[in-house]
Amino acid sequence: xxxxxxxxxxxxxxxxxxxxxxxxxxxxxxxxxxxxxxxxxxxxxxxxxxxxxxxxxxxxxxxxxxxxxxxxxxxxxxxxxxxxxxxxxxxxxxxxxxxxxxxxxxxxxxxxxxxxxxxxxxxxxxxxxxxxxxxxxxxxxxxxxxxxxxxxxxxxxxxxxxxxxxxxxxxxxxxxxxxxxxxxxxxxxxxxxxxxxxxxxxxxxxxxxxxxxxxxxxxxxxxxxxxxxxxxxxxxxxxxxxxxxxxxxxxxxxxxxxxxxxxxxxxxxxxxxxxxxxxxxxxxxxxxxxxxxxxxxxxxxxxxxxxxxxxxxxxxxxxxxxxxxxxxxxxxxxxxxxxxxxxxxxxxxxxxxxxxxxxxxxxxxxxxxxxxxxxxxxxxxxxxxxxxxxxxxx
Amino acid sequence: xxxxxxxxxxxxxxxxxxxxxxxxxxxxxxxxxxxxxxxxxxxxxxxxxxxxxxxxxxxxxxxxxxxxxxxxxxxxxxxxxxxxxxxxxxxxxxxxxxxxxxxxxxxxxxxxxxxxxxxxxxxxxxxxxxxxxxxxxxxxxxxxxxxxxxxxxxxxxxxxxxxxxxxxxxxxxxxxxxxxxxxxxxxxxxxxxxxxxxxxxxxxxxxxxxxxxxxxxxxxxxxxxxxxxxxxxxxxxxxxxxxxxxxxxxxxxxxxxxxxxxxxxxxxxxxxxxxxxxxxxxxxxxxxxxxxxxxxxxxxxxxxxxxxxxxxxxxxxxxxxxxxxxxxxxxxxxxxxxxxxxxxxxxxxxxxxxxxxxxxxxxxxxxxxxxxxxxxxxxx
Numbered sequence: 001x002x003x004x005x006x007x008x009x010x011x012x013x014x015x016x017x018x019x020x021x022x023x024x025x026x027x028x029x030x031x032x033x034x035x036x037x038x039x040x041x042x043x044x045x046x047x048x049x050x051x052x053x054x055x056x057x058x059x060x061x062x063x064x065x066x067x068x069x070x071x072x073x074x075x076x077x078x079x080x081x082x083x084x085x086x087x088x089x090x091x092x093x094x095x096x097x098x099x100x101x102x103x104x105x106x107x108x109x110x111x112x113x114x115x116x117x118x119x120x121x122x123x124x125x126x127x128x129x130x131x132x133x134x135x136x137x138x139x140x141x142x143x144x145x146x147x148x149x150x151x152x153x154x155x156x157x158x159x160x161x162x163x164x165x166x167x168x169x170x171x172x173x174x175x176x177x178x179x180x181x182x183x184x185x186x187x188x189x190x191x192x193x194x195x196x197x198x199x200x201x202x203x204x205x206x207x208x209x210x211x212x213x214x215x216x217x218x219x220x221x222x223x224x225x226x227x228x229x230x231x232x233x234x235x236x237x238x239x240x241x242x243x244x245x246x247x248x249x250x251x252x253x254x255x256x257x258x259x260x261x262x263x264x265x266x267x268x269x270x271x272x273x274x275x276x277x278x279x280x281x282x283x284x285x286x287x288x289x290x291x292x293x294x295x296x297x298x299x300x301x302x303x304x305x306x307x308x309x310x311x312x313x314x315x316x317x318x319x320x321x322x323x324x325x326x327x328x329x330x331x332x333x334x335x336x337x338x339x340x341x342x343x344x345x346x347x348x349x350x351x352x353x354x355x356x357x358x359x360x361x362x363x364x365x366x367x368x369x370x371x372x373x374x375x376x377x378x379x380x381x382x383x384x385x386x387x388x389x390x391x392x393x394x
Numbered sequence: 395x396x397x398x399x400x401x402x403x404x405x406x407x408x409x410x411x412x413x414x415x416x417x418x419x420x421x422x423x424x425x426x427x428x429x430x431x432x433x434x435x436x437x438x439x440x441x442x443x444x445x446x447x448x449x450x451x452x453x454x455x456x457x458x459x460x461x462x463x464x465x466x467x468x469x470x471x472x473x474x475x476x477x478x479x480x481x482x483x484x485x486x487x488x489x490x491x492x493x494x495x496x497x498x499x500x501x502x503x504x505x506x507x508x509x510x511x512x513x514x515x516x517x518x519x520x521x522x523x524x525x526x527x528x529x530x531x532x533x534x535x536x537x538x539x540x541x542x543x544x545x546x547x548x549x550x551x552x553x554x555x556x557x558x559x560x561x562x563x564x565x566x567x568x569x570x571x572x573x574x575x576x577x578x579x580x581x582x583x584x585x586x587x588x589x590x591x592x593x594x595x596x597x598x599x600x601x602x603x604x605x606x607x608x609x610x611x612x613x614x615x616x617x618x619x620x621x622x623x624x625x626x627x628x629x630x631x632x633x634x635x636x637x638x639x640x641x642x643x644x645x646x647x648x649x650x651x652x653x654x655x656x657x658x659x660x661x662x663x664x665x666x667x668x669x670x671x672x673x674x675x676x677x678x679x680x681x682x683x684x685x686x687x688x689x690x691x692x693x694x695x696x697x698x699x700x701x702x703x704x705x706x707x708x709x710x711x712x713x714x715x716x717x718x719x720x721x722x723x724x725x726x727x728x729x730x731x732x733x734x735x736x737x738x739x740x741x742x743x744x745x746x747x748x749x750x751x752x753x754x755x756x757x758x759x760x761x762x763x764x765x766x767x768x769x770x771x772x773x774x
Binding site: 109112113116117119121123124159160161163164167168169171172173174175 | 407408447450451452453454456459462463466479481491492494567568
């Protein structure tokens, strides 16, 4: 015998002050999702979506290379570390911006954290190595092991800090409920579990849905329903309509269609290469930094002159994809970067032509370090632009 | 202005710990210090447990992640309540590494502190009440598939209004029932040595809730003896003490024990009779109590009694019935913690800690064995 309340319970999340401690998935309504932190920082939505998709892709690839048990097949649904990492990654970037928080570092932190949460811990060193490998591979570079120098130490420290930031930002609500098991369960309920193709298709849609925002918008039960719904339509499997099978799981047709469309949109989305995305981010970062310095009063009006020809009405809220390239082309000294063409270095040069010119283009990682050391110069070149366009607002 | 700094979405987030003022250090948990603290505005008293991050090469410790998840999952009157998680700001003072604090409801005493104070007297009914709450808490966490893995009197808290709570889930983890052919491989370097069950000492990695039940048995006996009943110095020594109390460990009393990793390599005294009741009867006068302790300290984890069976034991259903602890505890206005208690046995008061040092098993054990038989006898 034991107390009645010894039953595995489902109490409402306890609130204490402003803080809610809960194991339920965090969700937001669509209105709130329209304005993300990255958007506020001036990043255009296309780039943000690309970064989200690419980050999830990195996590997925890294997970495979780290031999994290993959939830690739319904039979092996034991572990879901990669799915957890992707949900954490998505959630984090609804609270923080890609401009201020490097996508790769956060992705590393998420996979490190998720591997611990799902009881499949991997060494941080392995995570870093795997990301380094992916990067070399994606650039068709000769694969070399990472050198354990001060750069490595910095990277490791940064990803530990990023992990802590993710935890803090998500208020330690980092335990993700996944629809993996639900899909299997629901299909059993519908007596369709023997249709292997249907099971696998639904499963695949579910894994792909991690790259979209559905996990911050819908409970896992609804996502499971939507994946079944989408697969059944594709494979022309008839599902019971009266009563609505999905109604039993608490989903509505509208919700399922919304999720299905979101997933399908993923397949037509034109993913930009990381180099391009990183350039966009860097641009926003430079502008932001300039604004910050201005706000601190570190700049004086003279800085304005250097910004001839930059867009006049820039504001962090405008989706100024067209505007941004101008900043680049018309800034003195920048056009050089275009000469780099598709070379690997371009990937990381991000318009820091000063660095490129000065040090040559020997290695990608080197130029990356130099970029940061030279970023003040870049800022010097661009801050005026920011100042000028912002002046009406001040 | 400053629109770009506006954060759009607020997740449940961490507030700064500075809203609490620390009053006094009250303990040393598995992964950090514990403080009594007061909310600056509401004056509410809480316990703050700092998560040590300094030497973490792999980022945020997985044990802390487990503790947080488990505490978020568990809500029961006999399990300590996690109120929130706070942080300190990264600054030059902490080399830009902020710390994380777990904020708990405050409990006035811990069982180790109470038992070490001879002014605190439990009546039989009060002992029953405390044990009933203890087993209720254990039953609940086991129902939720959580192993505590660090049962000991210092981790049992009591509020001044007589509520007992399991605390310190720093070593706890979720478990699954092993599937045939797929044994679990958990670490066996858990549980403070004096409360560690024989299967862990013999290297079992596929263990169950029964490991916490053993601890409950040790704690139950301690309610009368007032100090831990088996204070071993090494794993080998602890096993010897267990054998002296519970009889020789053989395949006859414990099926398949010879399959365990360390069964051959550790020295297990032969020909010992089980004398749990005999040796405890001078402390424990109640026959039902003796019988329950005997069942909780079953050698074979497969046949050791479960929390459910224990709660059904006559001990809890015969006169005197369990009675509230409030009256007894209200006589003591001073908080009692093991950490703050005067050191009774300076040398022995610190059981070898849980992440036990890597196996100095046999050599150290045999050398110390002779010396410590004396202290073993003394504790009875």
